Amino acid sequence: MTISLFSGQGSQYEGMGKDIAESSAQLLKVYETGSAILGRDLKEICFSAPLEELSRTVNSQPAIMATSIICLEAAKEKGFTFEGVAGHSLGEYAAMYASGMVTLEDAFRLIKARAEAMEEATQGTKGAMAAIMKIEPEKVEEVCANAKEYVTAVNYNSPVQTVVAGTPEGIEEVSGIFKEMKARVIPLNVAGAFHSKLMQSAADKFYETAKTITFNAPQCKYYSNVTGGELTDFSDMASLLAKHIVSPVRFTSELAAMNEAGADRFVEFGPGRTLTGLVKKTLKEATALNVENLETLAALFQ
Incomplete structure (x- = not known):
């Protein structure tokens, strides 16, 4: 069983996703969709913004999500298939899109609200x-x-x-x-105490947007940071995602649950290799790969 994994905040770097995105006009449209919702040029942020600017929460969250989605779509164009998804923190939003739970537009609406609420909370509370x-x-x-x-x-x-x-x-x-x-x-070089009670104001504010979004049942297995296992109840995703902002990321438990369900191949989409490294350390028998550029995309099919 193959699982698609999606990177979290802190994995960003200048120019991420550029060569993959520029290989297909279809992939570049992901930035157009994001830019229209964010109200600023997402492609410019990913390709050209200095690291300090890219690392601002309001930029890094949509930029990493867009890069992750583009890397996944590039692999799918070449025939990649998967049976489950999991994201680390922010990565859950790319995972929701990948599973068919939300549209691309709604994924960007959610991540815009989340990033803005979290950045605002860090300005009010030192963490x-x-x-x-x-x-x-x-x-x-x-x-x-x-x-x-x-x-x-x-x-x-x-x-x-x-x-x-x-x-x-x-x-x-x-x-x-x-x-x-x-x-x-x-x-860690982060702006606040993410996933702790110091983020409660962000969770409350984000919920106001999340409750307006339509969530579909996923088309594959979906693993949750909050529960640490496969999610089966999708009736109140808005509350779960708000809770996610102030709850621990139980990634080790998720890996154990995926392993138990028969997952033996993990592919991380998006900048960096953080999750690939965690899989290799935790599940010695599993195959773990990452896709973040044309070179690693080609390696996926070797």
């Missing part, structure tokens, strides 16, 4: 994030629970990689403790 490596998630949770300042586990990426989010003081406090425990601590 920070850090990746904690070489230590079990249970130990990470324990340290966070005992911290004086607010900090919590928000991304369960692999059995030995957990991302924490909280106030800058909270992140500083636990970082010192983790280093004493011989863990590796990597501060």
Whole structure:
């Protein structure tokens, strides 16, 4: 069983998706659709914006989603098929599009509302994030629970990689403790404490747009960050997606559920190889590939 995976925020880089998108007039239309909804030139943001500008939440979220969708559509043009989808954080929006749950237009409407609400929330509330490596998630949770300042586990990426989010003081406090425990601590270059309660104002604001969108039943298996498994109830996606903004990404659980269902081939679409690396670390027997340019697209069919 083949699963299509979709990258999250932080994977962006200048010029991402350019060679694949320019290989087909049809693929370039994805940017046109996005630009019309965003009210600015999405192709220009992806191809030419300096990294600092591209990394702003309001730019990186639609840009990464567009790149992921273009990479997937390029593979589908060549005959690629898949039985399930999963995204990491922001990647869930490309996954919803890939599964047929939302139209391309609605995917852009959702991501515009999400990115704007999250950027606004980070301006009102200071937050920070850090990746904690070489230590079990249970130990990470324990340290966070005992911290004086607010900090919590928000991304369960692999059995030995957990991302924490909280106030800058909270992140500083636990970082010192983790280093004493011989863990590796990597501060993340993000604007806020994503997937924590510090994003509640963003979740509330985003919900107002999400509840106006029509969600269809997916045409393949759909795995959710919030539940950590295959989603079977699609009756209130607006609430689930709002909850997603303030809930942990249970990616390790999702991989286990996919593996149990028979998934043995994972293809990550979009910038970078973060998810490909996580699959290789977590599921040693599985095949993991990524598609982000013409070279990796060709490798998918070798």
